[in-house]
Amino acid sequence: MSLNGLFPIEKWLFSTRSVLNMLNEQDYTFLIGRQNIEKYKKGEIVFKEGMVPSGIYYIHSGKVKKYKKGPTEKEQIIYVANKGELIGYHALLAEERHQDSAAVLEESSISFIPKEDFLEVLQRSPQFAISLLKALSHEFTVFANNISAFSDASAVERLAIALIVFREKSKIGLIEGQQIVIDISRSDLAAIVGIAKENVIRLLKEFKSEGIITTQGRKIWIQDIEKLVKRSNRN
Amino acid sequence: MSLNGLFPIEKWLFSTRSVLNMLNEQDYTFLIGRQNIEKYKKGEIVFKEGMVPSGIYYIHSGKVKKYKKGPTEKEQIIYVANKGELIGYHALLAEERHQDSAAVLEESSISFIPKEDFLEVLQRSPQFAISLLKALSHEFTVFANNISAFSDASAVERLAIALIVFREKSKIGLIEGQQIVIDISRSDLAAIVGIAKENVIRLLKEFKSEGIITTQGRKIWIQDIEKLVKRSNRN
DNA sequence: CGAAAAAAATGATAAAAGTCATTATTTGAC
DNA sequence: GTCAAATAATGACTTTTATCATTTTTTTCG
Numbered sequence A, B: 001m002s003l004n005g006l007f008p009i010e011k012w013l014f015s016t017r018s019v020l021n022m023l024n025e026q027d028y029t030f031l032i033g034r035q036n037i038e039k040y041k042k043g044e045i046v047f048k049e050g051m052v053p054s055g056i057y058y059i060h061s062g063k064v065k066k067y068k069k070g071p072t073e074k075e076q077i078i079y080v081a082n083k084g085e086l087i088g089y090h091a092l093l094a095e096e097r098h099q100d101s102a103a104v105l106e107e108s109s110i111s112f113i114p115k116e117d118f119l120e121v122l123q124r125s126p127q128f129a130i131s132l133l134k135a136l137s138h139e140f141t142v143f144a145n146n147i148s149a150f151s152d153a154s155a156v157e158r159l160a161i162a163l164i165v166f167r168e169k170s171k172i173g174l175i176e177g178q179q180i181v182i183d184i185s186r187s188d189l190a191a192i193v194g195i196a197k198e199n200v201i202r203l204l205k206e207f208k209s210e211g212i213i214t215t216q217g218r219k220i221w222i223q224d225i226e227k228l229v230k231r232s233n234r235n
Numbered sequence C: 001c002g003a004a005a006a007a008a009a010t011g012a013t014a015a016a017a018g019t020c021a022t023t024a025t026t027t028g029a030c
Numbered sequence D: 001g002t003c004a005a006a007t008a009a010t011g012a013c014t015t016t017t018a019t020c021a022t023t024t025t026t027t028t029c030g
Helices: A017-021 A025-032 A089-094 A115-124 A126-152 A155-171 A186-193 A197-209 A225-232 B017-021 B025-032 B089-094 B115-124 B126-152 B155-171 B186-193 B197-209 B225-232
Strands: A037-040 A045-047 A055-061 A063-069 A075-082 A101-104 A108-114 A213-216 A219-222 B037-040 B045-047 B055-061 B063-069 B075-082 B101-104 B108-114 B213-216 B219-222
Touching: A017 A025, A017 A126, A025 A108, A025 A115, A055 A063, A055 A089, A055 A115, A063 A108, A063 A186, A063 B126, A075 A155, A075 A186, A075 B126, A089 A115, A089 B126, A108 A115, A115 A126, A115 B126, A126 A155, A126 B063, A126 B075, A126 B089, A126 B115, A126 B126, A155 A186, A155 A197, A155 A219, A155 A225, A186 A197, A197 A213, B017 B025, B017 B126, B025 B108, B025 B115, B055 B063, B055 B089, B055 B115, B063 B108, B063 B186, B075 B155, B075 B186, B089 B115, B108 B115, B115 B126, B126 B155, B155 B186, B155 B197, B155 B219, B155 B225, B186 B197, B197 B213
Parallel strands: none
Antiparallel strands: A037 A108, A045 A101, A055 A108, A063 A075, A063 A101, A213 A219, B037 B108, B045 B101, B055 B108, B063 B075, B063 B101, B213 B219
16 A cells, blocks of 8 residues: 555655765775664653764664754654664754654664764765765654644644554555554653643544544554545645 | 844854855855856745756845745745845755745845856865855754744744844845845745744734834834843744 | 845744653563 | 563544634735
8 A cells, every 4th residue: 555646755854864875885894784783661761852963873773763852841852763863963064962862662773983984985985975965854854744733733743644654654664555554652642742641542532433544552454544634634 | 232142043044155155266256156146136046946956146245035835825034035045956966946936035146156066166166065065064053943933933933033134134235234124025024034924013013012123114123132031032 | 325135023823842641562581 | 472662553532733614904006
């Protein structure tokens, strides 16, 4: 079941994956081929807002949330990074402290790339810089969409979008034909959508009664993607 | 009256200004020194969502809003670009269509930089690319803050932030000691804050009664920045 | 300057989403 | 497998913000 023509998924997804693929084998190996992979358990923190960045991170497997806490301590998830993506490069490139925090959503393998190594490759490969520029610029599409959706879309619509996007992200690494399962806590889902946890639960219940999803514990299966797209109002 | 120590203004502002300043004189003149400046009247559109970018724009004077319209036609302003800034480069660098629209908020002088010229300078100056990377990365700080504020801050708080930030932007080009005036329509202010126009008016009335601002027509003068900062809850 | 148009302001009402208190279910560790 | 802790679910109620209809003020332009 594809989203082609159904939903503009490309406006809601991006990936730093392609950036690395343009590196030659030597540089690629230099950056992420080394065996400094670390395992993170669910909920563990990769970096925290305010920290001075000493390098960037590459996600070998798992999912990492980037989030911010406001004065009221309410957490807002800015982005969920996936297997194959880089995180932590914004602060490094901007030469400032981390402006958001990162924590893993599920057991993940992540390797650390020291600042010096990253900047070295950046200096010696102008094409890498341009490729990064392209990736960063595309990120804006997604962010602009998000900001726009916050004022234009209702809670249900944003939840529908979040489910569609998260499902897409959960496809990665799956075998063709395998059931896609969305495995995320109600709190995290609420923090992505920007609404209260209780509302997420109530709206999911609505989706269940409409036959759009089924759930079991925290797990969610999307049964009728077309109806969900309709509920998102972005088609 | 400075914001130093009062309010983290740097988290809400960025500028592509510095990017151009790192260019050598020759490249600088090549890009924006030429006499293809065009005047735009209030409300005129610079580019529209969906257009294929053929170049980028440099704002010699004036203010330009970047915005998106959602399915309900509600406009959300993503960013207000100022004198000295570049716009339209995201789509160009990402090699995609414009994902937002741009229109001038007040009479502006803008020059067009053809795609080829911009990319040429980018290719021949690796430092320019890295400088752009830095600028783009910093933009994320601002965007992330925005997204976080949307879920964490109330309407009044966001309005207070918007006024503080817009006031700061209106300082540019002013003579020291000159009164800062915020000159923006209630609709545009509402589109920045992401709330209904009527609410902007009601909240401004509240600010007036608290002695924080005075107004005359569309014009707003901030009389007590400290109280306003307090209302923003970000200090 | 004065009329028409645009924008700001106001008031009443409706809708959406948040909060709090509590119960039910699931998950994870021993 | 059982129990404790964590998380999901529910219901009543409050708060916030949007919407709509209308009046007043400001701006624009001949």
